[in-house]
Amino acid sequence: MVLSNKDLVSIRDLSAEEITYILDNANFMKQILLSNNKKSPHLQGKSIVTLFYENSTRTRMSFELASKYMSSASANISASASSVAKGETLIDTGRTLDMMGTDVIIIRHPMSGSAALLAQNVNAAVINAGDGMNEHPTQALLDLFTIREKKGSLQGLKVAIVGDVYHSRVARSNIYALNKMGAQVTLAGPPTLLPFELDKMGVRVTTNVDEAVKDADVVMGLRIQRERQQDGLLPSVREYFKYFALDDRRIALAKPDAIVMHPGPMNRGVEIATSVADCDRSVINEQVRNGVAVRMALLYLLTRKENK
Amino acid sequence: MKLLIKNGQIADAKGFLGKKDILVENGIITAIEDTLNIDADRTISAENKTVIPGLVDMHVHLREPGLEYKETIETGCRAAAAGGFTAVCCMPNTAPVADNASVLALIKEKAMQAGYCSVYPIAAITKGSKGEELTEMGELTENGAIAFSDDGNPVENSRIMRLAMQYATAFNGLIISHCEDRQLTAQGVMNEGYYSTVLGLKGVPTVSEALMVSRELLLAEYLKTKVHIAHVSCIESIELIKNAKARRVQVTAETCPHYLYADDSFTQSYDTNTKVNPPLRSKADVSALRQAVKDGIIDCIVSDHAPHHADEKQLEFQLAANGISGLETSFALCYTTLVKSGLMSLPQLLTAMSLKPAQILGLEGGEIKVGKVADLAVIETDSEFAIDVFAFYSKGKNNPFNGHKVYGKVTDTIYHGKPVYQDGKIQK
Numbered sequence: 001m002v003l004s005n006k007d008l009v010s011i012r013d014l015s016a017e018e019i020t021y022i023l024d025n026a027n028f029m030k031q032i033l034l035s036n037n038k039k040s041p042h043l044q045g046k047s048i049v050t051l052f053y054e055n056s057t058r059t060r061m062s063f064e065l066a067s068k069y070m071s072s073a074s075a076n077i078s079a080s081a082s083s084v085a086k087g088e089t090l091i092d093t094g095r096t097l098d099m100m101g102t103d104v105i106i107i108r109h110p111m112s113g114s115a116a117l118l119a120q121n122v123n124a125a126v127i128n129a130g131d132g133m134n135e136h137p138t139q140a141l142l143d144l145f146t147i148r149e150k151k152g153s154l155q156g157l158k159v160a161i162v163g164d165v166y167h168s169r170v171a172r173s174n175i176y177a178l179n180k181m182g183a184q185v186t187l188a189g190p191p192t193l194l195p196f197e198l199d200k201m202g203v204r205v206t207t208n209v210d211e212a213v214k215d216a217d218v219v220m221g222l223r224i225q226r227e228r229q230q231d232g233l234l235p236s237v238r239e240y241f242k243y244f245a246l247d248d249r250r251i252a253l254a255k256p257d258a259i260v261m262h263p264g265p266m267n268r269g270v271e272i273a274t275s276v277a278d279c280d281r282s283v284i285n286e287q288v289r290n291g292v293a294v295r296m297a298l299l300y301l302l303t304r305k306e307n308k
Numbered sequence: 309m310k311l312l313i314k315n316g317q318i319a320d321a322k323g324f325l326g327k328k329d330i331l332v333e334n335g336i337i338t339a340i341e342d343t344l345n346i347d348a349d350r351t352i353s354a355e356n357k358t359v360i361p362g363l364v365d366m367h368v369h370l371r372e373p374g375l376e377y378k379e380t381i382e383t384g385c386r387a388a389a390a391g392g393f394t395a396v397c398c399m400p401n402t403a404p405v406a407d408n409a410s411v412l413a414l415i416k417e418k419a420m421q422a423g424y425c426s427v428y429p430i431a432a433i434t435k436g437s438k439g440e441e442l443t444e445m446g447e448l449t450e451n452g453a454i455a456f457s458d459d460g461n462p463v464e465n466s467r468i469m470r471l472a473m474q475y476a477t478a479f480n481g482l483i484i485s486h487c488e489d490r491q492l493t494a495q496g497v498m499n500e501g502y503y504s505t506v507l508g509l510k511g512v513p514t515v516s517e518a519l520m521v522s523r524e525l526l527l528a529e530y531l532k533t534k535v536h537i538a539h540v541s542c543i544e545s546i547e548l549i550k551n552a553k554a555r556r557v558q559v560t561a562e563t564c565p566h567y568l569y570a571d572d573s574f575t576q577s578y579d580t581n582t583k584v585n586p587p588l589r590s591k592a593d594v595s596a597l598r599q600a601v602k603d604g605i606i607d608c609i610v611s612d613h614a615p616h617h618a619d620e621k622q623l624e625f626q627l628a629a630n631g632i633s634g635l636e637t638s639f640a641l642c643y644t645t646l647v648k649s650g651l652m653s654l655p656q657l658l659t660a661m662s663l664k665p666a667q668i669l670g671l672e673g674g675e676i677k678v679g680k681v682a683d684l685a686v687i688e689t690d691s692e693f694a695i696d697v698f699a700f701y702s703k704g705k706n707n708p709f710n711g712h713k714v715y716g717k718v719t720d721t722i723y724h725g726k727p728v729y730q731d732g733k734i735q736k
Contacts, residue, residue: 049589089619089622089623090623091622109624110625111624111627112507112508112509112578112625112626113507113578113624113625113626114508114624115507116578117578117623117624117625121662131508132508132509132626133509134507134508134509135508169508172506195504195505195511196500196501196502196504196505197502197586198503198505198510199499200502200505200507201505225433291563299687
C-alpha cells in the first residue's frame, strides 16, 4: 500500500485502511525497538529535520530517536516562539530546508494551521507534530496502536477523554481517529474548557466526569496547564482536582479491565492522581514506547520510493 | 464634452426607466430619451446591458498616507471605478491617523489628482483613534470630514462615546461605530462556533459585536442623536437595530458583501483571505442579514475594502492581517446573492448601494435624472463571469472568492461625465 498524501498534516487525511497499515508496520518496528540492536537501514540516505517552534522534549526525542534508529541523517531546529512573529517566515524556513535536501520536516508550532501552510509550500514530506490547538496526528496514531494492542479491536469501544478539550490538539486528532475506527467517544471537562458545538464532531459531551468514565474501556486524561487559572478559565487547581480529575474513585467507575492513558507530560495531582498514573491499568509508559515505533513506521512509509 | 450612452436598460433606486439613450454634457445628464441621434465626442454602447447610478461606498480603507505598500489613493480609486463606484468614504486608520486637517487635505488632493471618483474622508472620533480625547470635530468638518469613526478600533470607553455623540451634534456630525467588545474578542480570529472548534482557532462570539451595538443604540436614544453602525455581521445586532428603529432611534446600519455571500465554513482550509474583523459568521447569520437588507433594517451595503500586502496574508492564520480587498467584487457578490437569487429587485439593491448611503451622508446619489451630475455605471446582468483577483486594480489581492462564478459585471463607469472605466479597462 502507498500512502495517498506526501504529508501527514491531519489524521483526517488518512483512510481507515491507511491507519491500519501504519499500525501494522508499527508492530514490526516495535520489534526493532525491543531488540538488542536498535538499528535498521529503513531510512538510510534520508534526511529528517525536526522544526520545533514550541518546547517539547518527549515528542522531539521520540522523532529524533526514531530517525536515528533507522540510520537517517537527522537534525533539529529549536526556534523560540518569538521567532514566529519576528524572524524568518515559516515558508522561507521551509524552502531553505527543501534546498538543503531535507526529505521530511517534522513541525511543531504554536499556531493552528501552520503544518498545512508549510506542507503546501515545500517539496519535503511534512509531519505535523502538533500545530496550535488543531491536530497532533502521530499522537492519535500511537494512542490507537496502544488501545489496539491492549484491546484487540477499536470497534465499539467506549473511550472517555477528560480534561482541557478546548486547547487540546490531542483530543481533536483522537476524536477523528477513534470515530474513523468505529469507537464511541465521550469528552468531559469543565464547561469553560469545552469548545462550542463539540457534539457536532460526532461525540458525546458532558461536564460530569463520573458519567463519562462509567463503563468506559479506555480513559484518557488531558493535561491541565496551570496558566488556565490566570486566564480566568478555572477558579483553582484544587477545584479542578475535586470535580474533574482522574482519581481512584472515578477510575473505579470504568470497566474492570479498562486502560488509563495520558499523552504526557502529566501534571500529577492536577488532572490525574499519582495512584492512578502508576496503577496497573495505566499504559502511559507503554504509550511512550509505542510512540517511537509508530513514528518509525510513519517515517519509513512516507520516505520509501513507492511514496514519491 | 458630450457623452452619449446608447441602448441601455436604465435602472435606479426608484425603479426601471426602460430602454433609453442618455446624453451627458459637461458632466451633467442633459437628456434621457428613447432615441437620441446626437453627434457626441464619445459614445458608449450599453446594448444588452443596464445603466445604473454610480455606486456609493461609505466604508473603504485607502491606506494613504503611511501604508502605501498596501494601497494608494490612486490605486484604491481605480479599484473603486472598476467596481462601479463614483464616490467612496475612506476610513481614518492611516499613518498618521486622519485626526487633523492636514491629513484630510492630503487625501482630498490625492483623490483629485487621481480623478477616478469622489473621495470623502472620514475623520477619527478620538485623537490617534486611541479612544481617549475627542478630535477637533468642528475644524475637521470644516475641512471636509464627512463623518467620524475610529474604525479598526471600537471606542471602548462608554463615556468617551457618549461625549463624542454629544459633541458631534454641534456640527451635525455622524458617528460611525465599529462595535466590538475587545475583552470578549480576546484572542479570537474567526467566528466562535463549530468551525472554530474543528480548526482549533480561538473564536469571537457574536455577542462581542452585539453588546456594543446595544450600547450605541441606547446612547443615541438617550442623547436624541444619530449613530451609524459599521459592518453588521450577526443576528443579535440585527434584532437590536430592528427594535431600536421601531422605537424611532436615529440609527442607520451597514453590512458588507462578504457577510451576505460567505460564512465561517469558508475558513476550513485556513485560507487567510477569509480572515476579517468582524469575522465571517454562521449560515444562520448570513440568511438573517440578507433578509435584513431586504427589509431595510440594514440601510446600506459597503465593501469595507481592506487591501493588504501578500506578506501580511501569506502567514499562519493567527498572524495574518484582517481584511478583504472588496471594491472590485462588491457589486457582483451582492447582485448574485440578493437580486439574481430573486430575493430583491435591482432598484432595491441600488437603494442599498447608492441612494441610502448618499442620503445618510448628505450627498447626491441613487437617481438617474436630467439635471443630475452624471455619475453612472454600466453592468451586465445576464452573463456569468469568474472573479479574477489577479486582475484587480487594487494592490490588494486578498480576496477569498477567486474563481467564483457570479453575475453583475461592471463594464463601464462614468464619473462626473467622464468615462474613467470603459469596456473593463481603466482609462488614463
